[in-house]
Structures are given as C-alpha cells and as structure tokens.
Amino acid sequence: MSRLPGTPRDPAGEDAELWEEMEAHLAHRVDDLVAGGMAPAEARRTAEAEFGDRARIRREVARVRAAGHRRGRVREALDALRQDLSFAARQLRRAPAFTATAVTTLALGIGAAVAIVSVVRAVVLEPLPFHEPERLVVMEMVTPAGADFSVSEPAFLEWREQLERYDGVTAFSGRGATLRAPGEPASVIRGYASAGFFPLLGVNLLAGRGFLPEEDLPGSAAAVAVLSESLWRARFGGSPEALGKTVDLDGFAFRVVGVYPDELSVLVGETDLITPLGASPAMDRGEHYLDVVGRMAGGVAPGLAREELQELAAWQSRTFEADRGWSARITPLEEDLIGTATIRAGWILLAAAGLLLLMACVNVSNLLLARATTRAREMGLRAALGAGTGRILRQLFTEAAVLALAAGGTGAVLAALAVPAIRSLGAGRIPRLSDAAVDPSALGAALGLAALATLLFGWVPALVVRRTRLVETGGARGGGSPGTRIRRALVMAQIAVSVVLLVGTGLLFRSFLHLSGVGVGFETEGRLAASLSMPDQSWHWTERGALLAGIEAAVAAVPGVEAVGATAVDPFSGLALANFVARNDRVPEDAALFTPIGWRPVTPGFFRAAGVEVVAGETFRDMDWSHDPQGPSPVVIDRRLSEILFDDPAEAVGAILVWGDPQGSRLRVTGVVEAVRDVSLSEDPSPLMYRLHQEIPWAAMTLVVHTRVASPALVQGIREAVTAAAAGMPAPEVAPLDASLDRALTQPRFNLLVLGSFAVLGLLLAVVGLYGLTAFEVRQRFREIGIRLSLGARPEAIRGMIVRERVKLTAVGIALGAGLAWAGSRLLESLLHGVTRADPLAWAAALTVLAVTAGLAAWLPARRATRVDPREVLNAD
Amino acid sequence: MTRMDLLQGTLDLLVLRTLAGGPKHGYQIARAIKALSSEVLQVEEGALYPALHRLREKRWIQGDWGISENNRRAKFYELTPAGREALRSEAESWARYVQAVGQVLEAREEAS
Numbered sequence: 001m002s003r004l005p006g007t008p009r010d011p012a013g014e015d016a017e018l019w020e021e022m023e024a025h026l027a028h029r030v031d032d033l034v035a036g037g038m039a040p041a042e043a044r045r046t047a048e049a050e051f052g053d054r055a056r057i058r059r060e061v062a063r064v065r066a067a068g069h070r071r072g073r074v075r076e077a078l079d080a081l082r083q084d085l086s087f088a089a090r091q092l093r094r095a096p097a098f099t100a101t102a103v104t105t106l107a108l109g110i111g112a113a114v115a116i117v118s119v120v121r122a123v124v125l126e127p128l129p130f131h132e133p134e135r136l137v138v139m140e141m142v143t144p145a146g147a148d149f150s151v152s153e154p155a156f157l158e159w160r161e162q163l164e165r166y167d168g169v170t171a172f173s174g175r176g177a178t179l180r181a182p183g184e185p186a187s188v189i190r191g192y193a194s195a196g197f198f199p200l201l202g203v204n205l206l207a208g209r210g211f212l213p214e215e216d217l218p219g220s221a222a223a224v225a226v227l228s229e230s231l232w233r234a235r236f237g238g239s240p241e242a243l244g245k246t247v248d249l250d251g252f253a254f255r256v257v258g259v260y261p262d263e264l265s266v267l268v269g270e271t272d273l274i275t276p277l278g279a280s281p282a283m284d285r286g287e288h289y290l291d292v293v294g295r296m297a298g299g300v301a302p303g304l305a306r307e308e309l310q311e312l313a314a315w316q317s318r319t320f321e322a323d324r325g326w327s328a329r330i331t332p333l334e335e336d337l338i339g340t341a342t343i344r345a346g347w348i349l350l351a352a353a354g355l356l357l358l359m360a361c362v363n364v365s366n367l368l369l370a371r372a373t374t375r376a377r378e379m380g381l382r383a384a385l386g387a388g389t390g391r392i393l394r395q396l397f398t399e400a401a402v403l404a405l406a407a408g409g410t411g412a413v414l415a416a417l418a419v420p421a422i423r424s425l426g427a428g429r430i431p432r433l434s435d436a437a438v439d440p441s442a443l444g445a446a447l448g449l450a451a452l453a454t455l456l457f458g459w460v461p462a463l464v465v466r467r468t469r470l471v472e473t474g475g476a477r478g479g480g481s482p483g484t485r486i487r488r489a490l491v492m493a494q495i496a497v498s499v500v501l502l503v504g505t506g507l508l509f510r511s512f513l514h515l516s517g518v519g520v521g522f523e524t525e526g527r528l529a530a531s532l533s534m535p536d537q538s539w540h541w542t543e544r545g546a547l548l549a550g551i552e553a554a555v556a557a558v559p560g561v562e563a564v565g566a567t568a569v570d571p572f573s574g575l576a577l578a579n580f581v582a583r584n585d586r587v588p589e590d591a592a593l594f595t596p597i598g599w600r601p602v603t604p605g606f607f608r609a610a611g612v613e614v615v616a617g618e619t620f621r622d623m624d625w626s627h628d629p630q631g632p633s634p635v636v637i638d639r640r641l642s643e644i645l646f647d648d649p650a651e652a653v654g655a656i657l658v659w660g661d662p663q664g665s666r667l668r669v670t671g672v673v674e675a676v677r678d679v680s681l682s683e684d685p686s687p688l689m690y691r692l693h694q695e696i697p698w699a700a701m702t703l704v705v706h707t708r709v710a711s712p713a714l715v716q717g718i719r720e721a722v723t724a725a726a727a728g729m730p731a732p733e734v735a736p737l738d739a740s741l742d743r744a745l746t747q748p749r750f751n752l753l754v755l756g757s758f759a760v761l762g763l764l765l766a767v768v769g770l771y772g773l774t775a776f777e778v779r780q781r782f783r784e785i786g787i788r789l790s791l792g793a794r795p796e797a798i799r800g801m802i803v804r805e806r807v808k809l810t811a812v813g814i815a816l817g818a819g820l821a822w823a824g825s826r827l828l829e830s831l832l833h834g835v836t837r838a839d840p841l842a843w844a845a846a847l848t849v850l851a852v853t854a855g856l857a858a859w860l861p862a863r864r865a866t867r868v869d870p871r872e873v874l875n876a877d
Numbered sequence: 878m879t880r881m882d883l884l885q886g887t888l889d890l891l892v893l894r895t896l897a898g899g900p901k902h903g904y905q906i907a908r909a910i911k912a913l914s915s916e917v918l919q920v921e922e923g924a925l926y927p928a929l930h931r932l933r934e935k936r937w938i939q940g941d942w943g944i945s946e947n948n949r950r951a952k953f954y955e956l957t958p959a960g961r962e963a964l965r966s967e968a969e970s971w972a973r974y975v976q977a978v979g980q981v982l983e984a985r986e987e988a989s
Contacts, residue, residue, distance in 0.1 A: 017952075018926065020950075021903060021926070021951070021952045022903075022923070022926065024902065024903070024904070024945075024949055024950060024951040024952070025902075025903045025904045025907070025922065025951075027947075027949055028902075028904035028905075028945065028947055028949065028951070029904060029922075031947050031949075050921075050922050051921075051922045051923045052921045052922065052923035052924065053923065054923060056923075057923040057924070057926050057927065060926075060927040061926055061927050061930050063927075064927050064930040064931050064934065065930060065934070067934070068930075068931075068934030071934070
C-alpha cells in the first residue's frame with residue numbers, strides 16, 4: 001500500500017518494506033545471472049557486490065525520510081496557521097462592530113503616530129546636511145541691552161584669526177540684486193560668503209569649487225560666483241558647461257566657478273547665488289550685518305569654545321569704542337536654524353502621538369478583554385471538548401494578529417494621507433517641512449508596533465481565559481472580577497490622557513486667539529506689499545531717494561490706488577534693524593546706557609498708506625529735512641519710545657534726541673505714532689523710531705500700497721508703474737499684506753491644528769472606550785437588572801446607579817488627567833503667548849467638554865439597559 | 878568508451894525519465910538506465926533507493942507492490958502528474974545547463 005499524504009508514518013514498517021524491496025531487486029538480478037549460466041551462489045555474490053552496502057543504503061533512505069518528515073511538519077504548521085487565520089477572519093467577520101471599532105481605533109493611533117514621526121523626523125530629527133553638524137555654532141554679538149545682533153566685518157576677521165578652539169569661522173550675508181543675464185532680468189538674492197564657507201560647513205558642491213583665499217581678499221572680492229542648484233537649472237539647464245560662463249549681476253560680469261546644492265537653503269534661505277565677501281578690517285565696526293558660523297574644533301567642549309569667544313569679545317569691547325558694552329554668544333546651529341520653538345513643538349507632538357497610540361492600544365486591549373470575557377463560555381466549552389490550551393491561546397493570538405495587521409495596513413494608508421495634509425498646513429514657515437514624506441522606517445516601526453500590540457492584546461485575554469475554569473463559566477457574572485477591574489483602570493487612564501490632550505489644545509487655542517487678535521498697529525486690509533531692490537551697482541545711494549519718490553508717484557497715479565509709502569521692513573519677514581538713542585538733554589556718558597530701539601527708514605507716505613495712527617505732532621512732510629541740512633534730522637517715534645523717554649507724547653514733539661552714541665548725530669522728533677508689531681506677533685516689539693529714507697537711502701524697500709479694490713489689473717498696473725519709473729528694475733512681486741500677517745500665524749496655527757486633531761481623536765477614543773465599557777458591563781448585568789426591574793425597581797434608579805458608577809470613574813480619570821496636564825503644560829509654556837498655562841478658560845472648556853461627552857457615553861447604554869424586558873432577560877440563559 | 882560516474886543530482890532525473898515509459902520496479906529501473914546510456918553511466922544499484930524515496934517525498938512518483946515478470950513480488954513505481962511536469966521542466970533546465978557548459982568549454986578551446 002502506498003502511503004497517503006497525511007497518514008501517520010510507521011518507521012519500522014517502512015524499513016521492513018525497504019528491506020523487502022532490496023531483496024526483490026537482488027533476486028531479479030540473480031534470476032538474470034543464473035539464466036546467463038552463472039552458478040546460484042556466485043550469482044548471489046555478484047548481485048550483492050553490484051548493489052552496494054545495503055546497511056549504508058538503509059541509513060541513507062532513513063535520512064531522506066527524516067528530511068521529508070521535517071518538511072511535512074512545516075507543511076502541517078503552515079496548514080494549521082492557514083486554518084487559524086481563516087478561522088480568525090471568520091470569527092472577526094461574525095462580530096463586525098467589534099472588528100470595525102478595534103481596527104479603526106488602532107489604525108487611527110498607528111496612522112497618527114507614523115505621520116507625526118515622519119514629519120518630526122524630517123523637520124527636527126534629520127541631521128542638518130552638513131558634516132558633523134553638532135560642531136557647528138552660530139556666533140553672534142550681543143548688544144549692551146542683551147539682544148542678539150549680527151557681526152561687523154572687523155569683529156568677524158578678529159574672531160577668524162584669533163580663535164583657536166575653532167577649526168574655522170566663516171561669515172555670510174545676503175541682499176537683493178538684479179540678475180540681468182543669462183535669461184530674463186529678475187530680482188535675485190545675492191549671498192556673500194567668506195572663503196572657506198563651503199568646506200567649513202562640509203557641503204558637497206554639485207559642480208566646480210568654492211572660493212579660493214585669493215578671491216576673498218579684504219576689500220577686493222573677485223568677480224566669481226557659486227550658483228544655487230535652482231538657479232543653475234533655471235538659467236543653465238543644469239549643464240556642467242555653466243562653469244566658466246558669466247552671469248550679469250547689476251551690470252557686472254561674474255564668472256561661475258561652482259554650484260551648491262539646494263539643501264543649503266536651510267542655512268542661506270532663498271539665496272540664488274553666492275559671491276566672495278571680501279571682509280575688510282578697515283570697515284566700520286558699527287556696521288553689523290554678517291551671520292557668522294564657526295566649527296568648534298574636535299573634542300572641544302562647547303563651554304570652552306563659548307568661553308574663548310567671550311574672552312575675545314570682552315577684549316574687543318575694551319579696545320574699540322564702537323564695541324563698548326557688547327559681548328558675544330554661540331548657539332548650536334541646529335537650534336538657531338530650526339528654532340527652539342519648532343524643536344519643542346516637535347517633541348510635544350511626538351509625545352501627543354505616543355499618548356494617542358497608547359490610548360488606541362488600551363482601547364483595543366479593552367475591547368479584546370471584554371470579548372474574551374463574553375467568550376469565556378465558548379472557550380470553556382471548547383476546552384471541555386478537548387481543544388488544547390495551547391491551541392486556544394494560539395487562536396486568540398492569531399485573531400489579535402489579524403486585527404493588528406489590518407490596523408497596521410490601514411494606519412499606513414492614513415499616514416500617507418495625513419503627511420501631505422500636514423505639509424501644506426505649515427508650508428513655507430516651518431523649515432524642512434516640505435521634505436517630509438512617509439518615513440519607511442516609521443512605517444516599519446508601525447508594523448513592529450502592530451506586532452507588539454498583537455503580543456499584548458493576544459496575551460491579556462489569554463491570561464483571563466487561562467484563569468477561567470469551566471465550572472466558573474457557567475455562573476460568572478460581571479461585578480468585581482479582575483477583568484472588570486483592569487478594564488475600568490484602562491478606561492480611567494484613557495480619560496486622563498484625553499484630559500491632557502484637551503487641556504493642551506485649549507491652551508494653544510487661547511494662545512492662537514490671542515496672537516490672531518493682537519493689534520498690529522497698522523492696517524492690512526486692502527493693502528498690497530511689493531519688494532523693491534535698488535542695489536548699489538545700479539543706483540548710487542544719492543539717487544535712491546529720488547528714485548523711490550518717482551516710483552511712489554508713478555504707483556500713486558495708477559487708478560484705484562489710494563496711498564503709497566515704503567518701509568525697509570517687509571512685515572513679518574523677520575528683518576529687524578536696531579540702534580540706540582538718548583535724549584539730548586540727558587545724554588549718558590556711556591554709550592552702553594543709551595536706550596536700545598528698533599528703527600527703520602520709511603518714506604513720508606508710509607504712515608498713511610499703512611494706516612498707522614498719529615498720536616501727537618505730525619509725520620514727515622516731503623523733503624522737509626532738506627530745507628535745513630545742517631539742523632537735526634526729523635524723526636518719528638512710536639508711543640512706546642515716547643513713554644520710555646518722555647512723560648507725555650506732547651512733550652516728545654519737538655524734542656532733540658542723540659543717535660547711537662554721545663557723539664552721534666542730533667534728531668528732532670516731529671511726531672509720535674501708535675506702536676506697530678511687524679517683526680513678530682508673539683514677541684513684544686522694541687520701541688521704534690522712523691527715519692526718512694531720503695536721508696538713509698536703504699537699498700531694499702517694501703512698497704505699501706493702499707487700494708480701494710485689489711484686482712489682477714491693479715496689480716499689473718502697479719508692476720508696470722514700477723518698471724516704467726525705474727529703468728532696469730525687474731517688475732516686483734505684489735502680494736496682499738494679509739498674506740504676510742497670515743504667514744506670521746503659520747507656526748502657531750500648525751501647532752494648534754495638529755494637537756487639536758489629536759485631542760479630537762483622543763476624545764473620540766476615550767468616548768469609544770467608556771461607551772464600550774458601559775455597554776459591555778450593562779450587558780453582563782442584564783440578568784441583575786432584569787431581576788431588579790421585575791422586583792419593582794424604578795428604571796430611573798437603575799439608570800442612576802449605572803451612571804453614578806461612570807461618574808466616579810470619570811471623575812478619578814479627570815483628576816488624574818488634570819494632574820498630568822498640569823505637569824505637562826510646563827512643556828507648552830514656551831509656545832503660549834498672552835495666556836499662562838493656568839488659563840482658567842482653557843482648563844474649564846477642556847474639562848467641561850470631557851465631562852459632558854463622558855456623561856453621554858455612559859448615559860446612552862444605561863438608558864438602553866432599563867428598556868429591557870425583564871422576562872426576556874431572565875429567559876436568556 | 879570509458880565509464881563515467883554519475884553527477885550528483887542527475888540520478889533523480891534519470892529515474893524520472895525511465896519511468897516516463899511506464900511503471901517499473903527498482904531492478905528494471907537500474908537496467909533501463911544502463912541500457913539507455915549504452916552502459917556508459919555507472920550507477921551503484923543501491924543508490925537508486927534513496928533516490929526513489931526522495932522522489933516519493935516530493936510526490937513525483939508513487940509506488941505499489943505487484944508481481945514482476947519473474948513471478949516475484951516487487952514494488953512498481955510510476956510517475957504522478959506532478960512528476961511528469963517535473964520531468965519536463967528538469968529536462969529542459971538540464972539541456973540549458975549542458976548547452977551553457979558546452980559553450981564555455983568550446984570558447985576556452987578556441988582561446989588556447
């Protein structure tokens with residue numbers, strides 16, 4: 001008989017069969033040999049010799065059989081797994097509500113976690129695209145008032161020469177320019193960098209080289225340029241032939257020597273090309289405009305590097321009048337570029353996503369627990385029918401695995417949808433966010449989590465089942481069993497987590513409301529902004545005042561334009577200009593005691609065009625300084641500065657101020673205006689002074705245009721008016737001022753929306769948890785409820801009893817959560833503006849929302865319970 | 878003509894090939910391989926049995942006891958449908974293998 005696949009093996013029988021087979025073989029051979037005339041005994045010997053060692057062959061066959069047996073066992077295991085899987089799938093299909101809830105819950109948790117890990121990884125965790133970025137620091141000067149400030153050329157050169165705990169120090173700056181050729185003329189940002197800039201950062205150029213030391217000689221930078229990857233592609237089609245060609249910047253030819261990758265934009269922003277800086281020790285020490293980056297020498301502690309810089313800055317402060325009272329500081333480059341607020345927000349979001357995932361896990365394990373308890377009878381029955389404990393456990397395990405896998409897959413899809421949404425939410429304002437993509441390793445981690453969840457979820461119910469002996473299942477009814485206690489504790493934990501998320505969101509929401517409601521002190525409605533660039537190479541500084549006046553006149557003549565003015569600070573672009581002033585009648589001897597202020601050049605039309613209110617006196621009149629070139633320059637100050645220097649705005653009008661230091665020029669205050677907030681929404685603005693652009697003819701100005709109705713035709717009219725009034729100037733980009741204000745709100749809105757959606761998810765999960773628990777317990781107690789009802793208990797009393805238990809549970813959860821939230825809100829503090837972490841409104845709103853939803857989640861199943869027909873319940877089992 | 882030892886793994890293929898002509902018992906298979914290869918291929922007859930068991934584990938052949946032409950009890954093997962398919966694909970890849978090795982050897986001869 002041939003063995004059927006799957007029939008039991010009988011090694012001894014098979015061996016005997018083999019022996020018989022081999023004997024038959026020999027007998028046939030002997031028959032042949034004897035028929036050929038050989039003697040039977042000799043024939044036997046010959047046949048055995050031809051056949052070979054039968055004992056060895058037996059061993060070989062036994063090995064073949066054993067190998068086949070092993071393969072058979074694997075096949076059996078796979079068959080069993082297939083059976084388990086399809087059984088699990090059938091079981092899950094039979095409980096669609098349970099399955100859908102469990103999969104959705106877990107998928108939401110996994111999706112949120114993967115999305116956030118992907119985003120935070122791109123923005124915060126991904127190392128900067130530099131060589132050993134942790135050794136790079138931003139080196140700044142610090143004003144006598146303690147504000148960070150850019151660095152002057154001489155100070156930078158002294159740092160570069162004298163600092164020994166740094167492998168190198170390099171400087172960078174940028175300003176607007178016009179690229180005239182090749183291609184259409186366009187406004188570009190021209191960067192300036194000292195030699196060694198690229199190697200110090202460790203940036204790999206895409207082509208060519210960086211600057212040679214001889215191209216960066218003091219005061220005489222060579223006419224060479226390194227292009228950005230984008231400009232290289234746009235103007236040279238990304239061809240290597242670009243090297244050696246020239247580009248025309250403001251009428252001067254620059255030879256292209258290299259191309260840097262666009263990833264450098266994390267440091268140099270929108271810069272289009274970089275030319276040598278040519279820093280000179282002869283430059284004015286009062287001209288601070290350089291960003292300086294240093295690379296700390298290997299093995300040098302940041303503290304020591306800082307110390308050395310501070311000692312050098314102290315020497316500079318003692319030695320040079322212009323540096324009196326100044327000091328210096330270093331910040332890790334990463335912190336400076338990505339921003340402590342963003343880094344912190346990243347960690348908070350990670351924590352929130354982790355909490356959410358935890359909640360989802362808790363919920364699913366709760367659901368599985370509940371299911372395991374209701375299935376205790378089924379399991380008991382199966383155990384009684386002879387299913388091994390191992391087999392039952394494995395089946396529970398497989399069910400959990402199927403759930404986790406389905407949830408992992410769905411979660412991956414959710415993450416793939418969420419990441420682009422998050423990307424567009426924070427576009428343009430959060431560094432590197434545009435690089436965010438679903439992270440394969442995060443996806444891998446999610447699948448790992450799903451597997452982990454399997455272990456967790458598979459075993460918890462398994463433990464319950466294990467403790468359930470058949471005798472108990474007949475009579476086990478809810479109440480104080482260990483399963484119930486665990487479930488209640490889990491739901492309580494969920495409520496607590498939910499409170500943490502809701503309170504966090506409440507606080508961020510209040511802060512956001514505060515920021516978006518902050519008075520900026522100028523009008524944005526109906527205002528357009530256009531950036532103009534009037535570089536030295538194209539216009540001598542003495543021509544700029546008249547040039548800008550001409551542009552303003554041309555724009556004012558465009559139909560629909562109400563008012564035109566210009567300011568050096570494009571609102572919320574981050575640019576801030578700083579200096580110092582004092583009252584002429586109270587000049588301190590030490591420049592360090594002057595009042596630190598923000599200032600900006602504006603044209604006379606600015607105040608009316610931007611809608612800045614006049615508090616006292618009057619703003620600039622056209623050309624009014626030129627009538628008396630020897631006398632003090634006219635300035636306008638804001639209410640804050642007036643409050644610091646004078647008792648009363650009226651007193652300020654006509655007063656004389658001193659600019660910069662005791663020997664500085666004299667200024668006459670013509671008027672006081674309302675304070676404006678155009679640098680940052682979240683930080684209090686410095687006291688501000690306005691100076692006439694004609695007097696300080698800044699090259700990069702932003703035109704502010706007040707229009708009646710903004711239309712594309714009007715925008716086009718403005719662009720044409722500008723190019724008509726300034727030959728050779730590229731047509732500027734024109735954008736509503738609202739957009740700039742909106743840009744300033746991007747980061748807070750991003751934080752709010754992401755944490756807010758987490759809170760909504762969290763609340764949802766907590767409600768699902770509480771509802772599920774209540775519905776389950778009510779079901780378990782149908783019998784008890786039925787008896788009570790039939791004995792005449794009033795339904796309201798029973799409802800009350802069930803709800804009261806939930807209220808206790810919820811109250812403990814809320815109390816726990818409130819404690820956690822209070823501790824956790826410390827993390828949020830730096831992201832809050834205008835509210836404290838104790839903000840009563842945020843707390844009250846969060847706790848109320850939670851209490852009300854929790855109440856509903858408990859009341860609904862309780863109500864259902866009391867609608868039960870007692871007879872039906874009592875007959876149920 | 879010199880006699881050659883069998884390359885490892887080719888015995889299975891030869892067994893399948895001899896069974897393609899119809900059911901045979903072990904001794905018949907051994908004779909058939911010798912005859913078909915014009916006595917060139919040397920098979921230690923006993924080695925046939927591990928091969929038969931290997932093929933049976935793969936479910937390429939199945940065996941059943943019967944009575945031989947000599948009136949002796951013997952186990953007759955025949956190809957299963959899976960075995961027939963396996964013979965086809967194994968024979969194909971063997972042909973490719975032989976062709977490839979042949980090409981390499983000829984190329985070497987030309988070069989030297």
